[in-house]
Structures are given as structure tokens and as C-alpha cells.
Amino acid sequence: MVHASEKLTASDDVLARVQEVFRAELDDEDLVIAPDTSQNNLKAWDSLAHIRLVSGIENDFDIQFSLAEIEQITSVRQFVQLIGERSR
Amino acid sequence: MSEPPASTAAAAKLSPQALPWLPRPSGKMRDRIASLPSEPLQTLLSLQSLAQAAWGEAELRLLGRKIRSIVKSAPSGFAAEARQSGLAQVRLLVLSASTASHILDALIGTAIRFKFLLDVTIAEYEEPEPWLERHGRELKENPFDFVLVASDNRRLKLASPLGDEAAAEQTIDAAVARIARVAEVAGIATGRPVILQTLAGDPDAVRLNMDLGLPGSPRYLADEFNRRLVQQARQQSRLVLDVAGLASLVGDAAWSAGRYWYAAKYPFATAMIPLYTDNLMRIIAAQMGRSRRVLVLDLDNTMWGGIVGDDGIEGLALGNGSPLGEAHSALQRMALALKERGIILCVSSKNDEAIALEAFRNHPEMTLREDDIVAFRVNWDDKAANIKAISDAIDLGLDCFVFLDDNPAERKRVRDALPSVAVPELPEDPGDWLPVLQAAGYFEQAGFSKEDQLRAGFYKANALRAAQMDRIGDHNDYLLSLGMTLSIAPFDRAGRKRISQLISKSNQFNLTTRRYSEAEIAAMQSNADVFAIQARLEDIFGDNGMISAVICRQAGASWEIDTWIMSCRVLGRRVEEALLQYLVQQARLRGISEIIGRYIPTARNGLVRDHYAGLGFIQSGSQNGETIWQLAVSGYGEKNLPLKVDSQREWKLASSGRS
Numbered sequence: 001m002v003h004a005s006e007k008l009t010a011s012d013d014v015l016a017r018v019q020e021v022f023r024a025e026l027d028d029e030d031l032v033i034a035p036d037t038s039q040n041n042l043k044a045w046d047s048l049a050h051i052r053l054v055s056g057i058e059n060d061f062d063i064q065f066s067l068a069e070i071e072q073i074t075s076v077r078q079f080v081q082l083i084g085e086r087s088r
Numbered sequence: 089m090s091e092p093p094a095s096t097a098a099a100a101k102l103s104p105q106a107l108p109w110l111p112r113p114s115g116k117m118r119d120r121i122a123s124l125p126s127e128p129l130q131t132l133l134s135l136q137s138l139a140q141a142a143w144g145e146a147e148l149r150l151l152g153r154k155i156r157s158i159v160k161s162a163p164s165g166f167a168a169e170a171r172q173s174g175l176a177q178v179r180l181l182v183l184s185a186s187t188a189s190h191i192l193d194a195l196i197g198t199a200i201r202f203k204f205l206l207d208v209t210i211a212e213y214e215e216p217e218p219w220l221e222r223h224g225r226e227l228k229e230n231p232f233d234f235v236l237v238a239s240d241n242r243r244l245k246l247a248s249p250l251g252d253e254a255a256a257e258q259t260i261d262a263a264v265a266r267i268a269r270v271a272e273v274a275g276i277a278t279g280r281p282v283i284l285q286t287l288a289g290d291p292d293a294v295r296l297n298m299d300l301g302l303p304g305s306p307r308y309l310a311d312e313f314n315r316r317l318v319q320q321a322r323q324q325s326r327l328v329l330d331v332a333g334l335a336s337l338v339g340d341a342a343w344s345a346g347r348y349w350y351a352a353k354y355p356f357a358t359a360m361i362p363l364y365t366d367n368l369m370r371i372i373a374a375q376m377g378r379s380r381r382v383l384v385l386d387l388d389n390t391m392w393g394g395i396v397g398d399d400g401i402e403g404l405a406l407g408n409g410s411p412l413g414e415a416h417s418a419l420q421r422m423a424l425a426l427k428e429r430g431i432i433l434c435v436s437s438k439n440d441e442a443i444a445l446e447a448f449r450n451h452p453e454m455t456l457r458e459d460d461i462v463a464f465r466v467n468w469d470d471k472a473a474n475i476k477a478i479s480d481a482i483d484l485g486l487d488c489f490v491f492l493d494d495n496p497a498e499r500k501r502v503r504d505a506l507p508s509v510a511v512p513e514l515p516e517d518p519g520d521w522l523p524v525l526q527a528a529g530y531f532e533q534a535g536f537s538k539e540d541q542l543r544a545g546f547y548k549a550n551a552l553r554a555a556q557m558d559r560i561g562d563h564n565d566y567l568l569s570l571g572m573t574l575s576i577a578p579f580d581r582a583g584r585k586r587i588s589q590l591i592s593k594s595n596q597f598n599l600t601t602r603r604y605s606e607a608e609i610a611a612m613q614s615n616a617d618v619f620a621i622q623a624r625l626e627d628i629f630g631d632n633g634m635i636s637a638v639i640c641r642q643a644g645a646s647w648e649i650d651t652w653i654m655s656c657r658v659l660g661r662r663v664e665e666a667l668l669q670y671l672v673q674q675a676r677l678r679g680i681s682e683i684i685g686r687y688i689p690t691a692r693n694g695l696v697r698d699h700y701a702g703l704g705f706i707q708s709g710s711q712n713g714e715t716i717w718q719l720a721v722s723g724y725g726e727k728n729l730p731l732k733v734d735s736q737r738e739w740k741l742a743s744s745g746r747s
Contacts, residue, residue, distance in 0.1 A: 020118075024146070027153060051352035052190060059146055059358075070351050 014080050021056040022076075025049065038075035053079075061087060101515055104337045105363045109512040109528035110142035111503070117147035121154050128162045129169055132200070136175065137507060139201040145194055145361040152193030155200055159207075170205060178204045178372060181232040183216040183274065185243035186355040191365065198365035202373045213353075216270045220277045227277045234281055234372055235274040236329070239267060240355045241287040246309040256303040256312065264316045271326055281375055283327040283368070286314040288335035288356065291344050327371050327534060331356075334363060337527060370532040380510055380530040382484055383426060384475055386493040387437035387444055387466070391456070392416050393518070396447050397440055407453025415518040420455035422522055427460055431531050432482065432547050434463040436474040436491070441466040463551040471498055472505035481554035482547045490530045494518070549629040550657075556629075564730060567661060570627040572731035574666050579613050579620045579637075586634045587622055594653040595692040599685065599699060602651050617642045619674065623667060625658055625731075632658055638667055646682040647675060652699075666731055668703050672724045684708075685717040 015035070023031045026044045039045045045053070054070050057063075057079060063086035065073070073079060102108035120138055124131045135155060143151065159166070167177050178199065182188050188210045199206035209232070211219040216237065220227065248259040271282045289295075293306035300307050314332050321328045335343035338360065348354040356364065373379055388395040393405025393412040405413040427433050433456070437444060444466045448458045463481050465474035471493070479486050487508040493499050494514060503511045512528050514521050553570065560566040579587060588606045595601070604612075612618045619640040625632040636654040640647040654663060675683060685700040701707070704724070705717035 024150060024153075048187070048189065048352065051348065051354075054351070055190075055348070055358055056146065059144075067347055067350060070347075 011080055011084060014083050015076070017060060018057065018076060018079055018083070021060050022053065025052040025056045033076050035077040035080060036075065038077075040074070057083065063087065101520060103342075104523075104527045105342075105360050107142040107362055107366060107527075108515070108524045110140065111513055113141035113143050113147070117143060117150045121150060128158050128166060129173060131158055132170060132175060132205070133173060136200050136203060139197060140507075143197070143362070145358050148197035148362055148365070149193040150197070151200070152196030152198075155196050155205070156193070159205060167205075174203050175200070175205050176203060176376070177207065178234065178376075179207045179230075179232045180209070180372070181227075181235045181274070181278065182208060182210045182212075182238055183219065183235065183270065184210065184212045184238040184240075184355070186212065186238070186240045186353045188212045188238060188355070190352075190354065190358070191361050194361045195365050195368070198362065198369050201366070202369045202378070204369065204372070217273055220273050224277060232278045232280055234283060234327075234375070235271075235278055236283045236368065237267060237270050237274065237285065238355065239285050239287065241290050241310055242349060242355075244287065244313075246287075246306070246313060248304045248309065250302065250304040253303040256309060260309065260312050260316055263313055264320055267317060268320055268324070271324070275326075281325075281327055283329050283371060284317060284321050285329045286317060286332040288331050288343050289340040291341040327375060329368055329371055331364075334360070334367060338363070367529065370529050371534070374532040374534040378487070379532045379534075380490045381430070381488040382432045382434060382478075382482070382490065383423060383531075384434045384436050384478060384489060384491045385423065386471075386491075386495070386498070387435060387439055387447075389494040389518075390416075390492060391420065391435070391437075392447070392451075396443055401447050401451050404447065404451065406451060412518065413453065415521070417453060417455055418522060419518065422525070424455055424460065426531060429531065429533065432462045432484070433460055434465070434478050434482075435461050436465045436471050436478065438468055438471070439466045462548040463555070470501075470505075472502050475502060475506060475509060478551075481551045483550060484547070492525075552629045553627075563660075567730035570629070570661075570730075572625060572627045572661065574663060574731050574733050575624045575626070576621050576667070576670055576733060576735040577623075579609060579622060581610075581613075583622045583634060584609055587637050590634070590637055590653050590655065591651065594655070595690070596656055596695045597654040597659070598690075598693050599652045599696055600650065600688045601690050601693060604651075612639065619647060619678075621667070621670070623663065625661065625663060636663060636667060638671065640671065640683070642680070645680055646684055647671070647680050648684040649686065652685075656695075662729055662731065664699070665703065665727060666729050666733055669724075669727060669729065670733060670735065672719075672721055675721045681721050683719045683721065685719070687715045687717070689713045 015033070019031070019033045022033050023029055026049055028044065033042075037045075039050070050073075051070070054065055054073070058065060061083050063083065065082065069082060073082070117138075121135075124134050132155065135151060139151060171177065180195070189212055192208050192210055195208050196206045244263055246259055246263055248256045267284060271284060275282045287310045289310055290306055295307050296302075296305075299305035300311060302308055310332070318328050318330075320326075335356070343356050343360055345354040345356050345358075348358065370379070385391050388397075393410070393416050394403055396404060405416060407413050407417050423433055435444075441464070445458065445464070448454055448456070448461075463478045465478055467474070471491075475489060475491060476486070479489065485508075486506050489506075489509045491499075491502050491509050491511045492514075493502070493511070496513075499511045499513070502509060510528075510530055512525060512530075515524060556569060557563070557566045560569055577583070584606055588604070588609055591602075591604050591609070612620050619642065621638050622634055623636040623638075624634045625636075632655075635658045637651065638649060638653075639651040641650050652664075671683060675681075683705075685703075685705050687697060687700065689697065700715075700717035700719075703719070705719045707715055708718045709716040
């Protein structure tokens with residue numbers, strides 16, 4: 001759990017943490033993700049996995065996505081971008 | 089393995105979903121998992137101890153996933169090895185109308201807290217009946233230990249016109265009948281206990297203050313449904329996971345999945361998963377006879393406010409007139425309520441025993457009396473040693489124990505020394521303790537019987553005997569002080585049930601392990617060649633009930649002891665010597681010159697291997713580990729035994745009269 005006071009420095013750090021969430025939620029310890037990783041090119045990212053990823057990222061970064069955002073997010077890039085906006 | 093110590097700092101006021109009775113976790117699950125031993129069983133045991141902390145949902149999932157991967161890659165025969173180390177395998181089938189797969193790993197992670205290796209199968213999103221039908225054969229071949237029917241208020245969609253009581257009743261009847269049908273199908277398909285769920289209140293539904301009394305309102309329907317469901321569950325011996333109770337503990341709004349219902353049909357908020365899974369495991373543990381049965385209380389600043397040795401009895405905070413005193417009184421009332429449910433209350437305290445007892449006897453505001461406490465260990469010894477001593481005295485394993493102490497250092501010490509004892513964390517203020525203890529649910533019970541209420545009495549008597557032995561020191565003096573009376577009688581109709589129970593259940597003190605049906609036992613009564621006796625033992629602490637039976641078969645001028653069984657409750661009381669003395673007396677009256685004993689070894693009866701040698705028999709033969717023993721009746725010398733023998737009832741004697 002990260003406290004709100006902790007500043008997120010670079011989007012690389014964010015990406016690394018998002019990757020940890022992806023690994024945990026998709027049960028794949030060797031998974032490597034990039035901003036371009038999306039529901040289209042990552043097979044394990046199905047609709048049920050999607051909500052686990054959303055929930056995992058919400059918990060890890062202590063933020064909340066809106067229902068509309070949950071629907072719109074399809075790529076790692078969008079996750080990283082929204083995390084950046086929420087954490088500022 | 090060296091672990092970072094779990095934090096024992098007094099918990100701040102935590103919400104129930106934070107499992108406030110458990111120690112706060114230290115470190116991150118990911119790091120803790122990374123530094124585990126490589127041998128699978130050792131890893132699982134480390135994880136079992138790791139699971140005793142209040143991990144959140146995400147970390148329980150990591151834990152569960154780790155356990156799954158260990159079990160998956162473990163060598164064959166691993167299950168048996170794990171069982172020997174106390175980890176029982178439990179197979180659970182979850183039939184859920186809404187999403188459930190997201191709790192799978194958290195269930196497994198929670199289960200190991202209870203020493204279960206959980207194997208979960210989840211059927212979600214579909215009607216349970218077709219699922220059960222499709223999987224009928226698998227269910228028969230590899231049955232589940234438990235089936236959870238996870239209903240949900242949003243799925244069940246209870247609805248009926250407002251203000252129409254008859255229509256509401258019809259709606260509820262139909263819904264309950266539907267769950268009952270699923271439970272029945274599941275019960276038949278698996279032959280195992282079925283767990284039903286009550287419905288949480290729906291914070292999204294219209295809810296006015298009057299609604300509990302308004303037929304057809306969502307609140308009315310859910311409430312009536314729950315009442316009817318648990319009634320039916322009780323009648324049909326189903327178990328109940330009271331989700332409505334959990335939701336009311338944290339608040340319906342906090343319980344609700346909210347956005348996650350819309351997004352993924354989660355039945356409740358993910359933050360509630362640890363509370364939900366812990367409760368489900370409690371029910372399973374209770375059904376498997378693994379719930380806690382003993383509450384050990386500290387005295388100073390726990391049972392009462394203040395230190396009795398320093399403050400004196402009149403200086404204690406207890407009862408009316410002091411807010412702190414009222415909080416301690418409330419704790420005592422809670423303990424008394426547990427006693428009424430069959431929980432055994434004990435005391436372990438660093439104190440002067442006389443002073444502590446005086447407080448029990450003479451403080452006017454004590455709710456608990458000396459008589460409510462089954463065992464006292466009040467001295468200056470280490471508390472862990474005292475709890476161990478209580479466990480020995482009342483003959484209940486440490487995994488039945490809960491230890492309540494205001495002092496975080498004492499809690500930690502007991503937790504470290506006796507990891508199987510449950511030691512709840514407590515908020516700093518005694519006024520905040522009770523909800524934490526209630527939420528912990530240590531004393532979960534699968535059912536309620538009259539026997540539960542009587543249980544404390546039996547353990548109390550055993551504890552008193554142990555205390556007497558401690559006080560007296562010399563074993564024979566102790567036995568004399570018990571004032572024992574052994575009542576011996578021929579087999580009779582009244583004793584038949586108990587004799588048959590002893591014969592079918594005794595494994596340890598059982599010389600031949602021959603089992604007889606009730607009908608065979610009845611036939612022995614009228615068989616002139618059989619001499620069969622039953623014995624009860626009473627002492628100053630109470631009646632131990634029927635504790636022994638001996639069956640002799642006559643052949644010429646000798647008796648062969650066909651069966652000799654005794655309850656282990658009365659080991660070391662010289663009952664067997666008294667019974668032999670009685671047999672010899674009866675043999676003399678009947679012209680029997682020789683008594684023959686036989687020991688047939690089993691995996692369980694090593695206890696009595698030297699039984700006949702100890703009684704003065706001479707070994708006359710042996711084969712395949714079986715030994716045969718002889719006693720010449722004329723050579724037996726009467727003994728002075730520390731118990732009185734009472735054999736009032738007449739024997740139908742073939743030869744002579746009674747002595």
C-alpha cells in the first residue's frame with residue numbers, strides 16, 4: 001500500500017508498478033508489459049481480468065477510476081496516464 | 089527460519105473488515121513469500137504461521153496463489169505428509185449466482201490460517217442445478233467436503249407489491265424453496281454439508297424508516313427471507329454463513345460492491361473479502377470440530393480494572409459507578425454468556441492466588457463467580473506455562489484455547505510460545521474490546537445441543553481432580569482423598585447402550601478389541617457360561633459414569649477374559665486392580681480356580697500391553713505378538729485399595745451364595 005504523501009517520480013516507476021499488478025492479477029510472474037500492451041495483444045486480459053486489473057491498480061495506487069474510465073481503458077498507456085492524473 | 093516479528097502494538101480502532109483481532113502484518117506479502125524455505129511442507133508451515141496476521145485482500149490472494157503452486161508441484165503422498173503436520177485437506181464447491189472466481193485465492197490464503205489446505209471449485213454465473221447435473225459423476229467420484237450456495241440479493245431479485253402481506257409471503261416462500269432445492273440437490277450430489285447464505289441489505293434500494301414493517305418493501309423482503317431461510321437451514325441441518333450479519337457489522341453501504349457490481353457483478357466490496365473468507369472458514373472449522381472451546385482470562389486490567397495486589401479489592405474498577413468498571417463488567421457478562429454456550433472459562437494470572445480468589449469471593453460487583461471458572465492458574469510463573477498446565481489439567485488441546493490479556497507483551501509471549509493458542513489483539517481502551525472479540529468469532533458452533541451446556545461440568549470435575557493431585561503430591565493419598573466408589577453390576581438392560589458404546593469405541597484400554605453388537609451383549613446376560621460385569625466410578629468431584637466392562641467366558645474350572653475395556657478418563661485410579669480383586673472373589677465363590685487373560689495387540693492398544701503382568705498374571709504363551717496370561721485364584725492375595733467397591737445387586741449364582 002502506498003501512502004498519498006509518496007510522490008510518484010517518473011512514469012517508468014509507474015509502469016514498473018503496473019507491471020507488478022499485471023503479473024499478480026494475471027498470475028504470470030514473467031509477464032513484461034509496455035505502454036502498447038492492450039486488450040488486443042494480451043490474450044489473458046479478458047473482461048474478468050480487466051476488472052481485477054482495475055481493482056488491483058486502484059488498491060496499489062490508492063486511487064479510484066470512474067465507471068466510464070473502467071469501460072474506456074483498453075491499454076497500459078491509458079492506465080499509466082490516468083494514474084498520473086490521479087496521483088498529482 | 090528467522091522472521092521479522094509480527095507487530096503487537098495495541099491496535100487503534102480498526103474496522104471489522106481489517107480483522108482487528110489479528111496482529112498487524114509486518115512487511116509485504118511479496119517479500120515474505122520470496123524468502124521461504126524450498127522444501128514444500130516447510131514452506132506451507134511457514135505460510136500457515138504467516139497467515140495468522142491480518143493481511144488484506146490483495147495479499148491473501150498472493151498467499152493463496154503461492155499455496156496453490158506449492159500443492160500443484162508437490163510430490164505424490166504430499167497430502168498425507170501435510171495431514172501429519174496438522175494441515176487438513178478440504179474440498180469446497182462454491183455455487184455462486186454472481187462472480188466468485190475473484191475470491192478463490194483469498195479463500196485458499198485464509199484457509200491456511202485455519203490449518204486447511206483448501207481445494208476450491210467455483211461455479212459462477214449459472215443456475216446451480218444444471219451445473220450439478222453436468223458434473224454428477226465427478227461429484228460422486230471425488231466428493232467435496234462442503235458446498236457453499238452463495239446467494240445474493242441482487243441476483244435473487246425479491247419483489248412483490250407494496251403492502252400486500254400474502255403476496256410477500258408467497259414471494260419469500262418461493263425464493264426459500266428455490267434455495268432449499270439447490271441445497272438438496274447439492275447435498276444429494278455430494279453427500280456433504282451445505283452452507284447457505286443470508287442476504288445483505290441493499291443500500292441501493294429504496295429504504296424508508298417504516299420499511300421493515302411494510303410488506304413488499306426490499307428491506308421487509310430481505311429480512312423475512314433471512315428469517316425463513318435460517319429456520320429451514322436449522323430443520324434440514326444446513327450450515328449458515330450469515331452475510332446479513334457481516335454486512336450489518338460493517339454497514340450495508342460499506343459491504344456493497346457498489347461500482348463493482350455494475351462493472352463485474354461482484355457480490356460485495358473487495359475490501360470485505362478477508363472478513364467473508366475468515367467467516368466461511370470458521371463455519372467449516374466448527375463443522376470439523378476445530379473451533380475454540382476454552383477462554384482463558386487474565387485478571388488485573390482484564391477481568392477487572394486495576395491491580396488487585398496493589399489497589400486492594402476495594403480499589404478495583406468494576407461495576408456501576410465507574411465507566412472503566414462498567415466496561416470490565418460487560419466483559420464478564422460476555423464471558424458468562426459464552427459459558428452458557430458451553431465455553432469453558434479459565435483464569436491465568438500473575439498474582440497472589442489468595443488475594444485473587446478473595447476478589448472473586450468478596451467483590452460485590454463480580455459477575456463471574458469462582459464456580460464459573462473451571463481452572464485457576466494464579467501464580468508468578470510464565471503465562472504460557474500456565475496455559476499449557478490448564479490444557480493438561482482439563483485435557484483439551486491448546487488449539488481449543490483463546491487467551492485474553494490486556495498486556496501486549498504477554499500476548500506476544502504466549503503467541504510465540506504457543507502458536508496454536510488464539511490470542512486476540514485488543515484496542516487500548518477496554519471500552520472498545522467487546523466488538524473486536526465478537527468479530528473474531530472464535531467460538532463458532534455448528535449447532536447447539538443440551539450437551540454443550542453440560543460440558544463445562546465434566547471438565548470442571550477433571551480440573552478439580554488435577555488440582556487436588558497437585559496439592560497432595562503423593563498419588564495414593566490423592567486417590568484416597570477422592571473418596572472413590574466403584575459400583576459393579578452384572579450386564580443389564582439399563583446399561584446396555586453404554587456397554588455397547590464402550591465396546592465399539594474403546595481402542596486404547598482394550599485388551600482384545602473384540603466388538604459386539606447390542607444384541608450379542610443382550611444374549612450374554614442369559615448365557616450361564618458368561619460372567620460379565622459393568623462398573624461405574626463416582627468420587628467427591630462427581631460421577632464419571634460407566635467406565636469399564638469385563639466379559640469372562642467359563643471353560644471347565646477356568647475363566648478366560650474375553651474382553652476388558654476401560655475409559656481412559658479414569659486411568660491411574662487403580663480401577664483395574666479393584667475389578668480384578670472383585671473377579672477373584674467371584675471366581676472363588678463359583679469354584680473357578682484359574683483366570684486366563686489375553687492381549688491382542690493393535691495399533692492403538694499399546695497402553696495395555698503390560699496390563700496382565702502389572703496385575704500379577706504369569707505369561708503362559710505367545711504367538712504373533714498375542715500374549716496369554718494365567719492367574720491362579722488360590723495364589724491371589726487381597727489388596728488394600730484406595731476405593732470402595734459397591735456390588736449391591738444379586739448375582740444368580742450356580743453354586744453358592746454371595747459373600
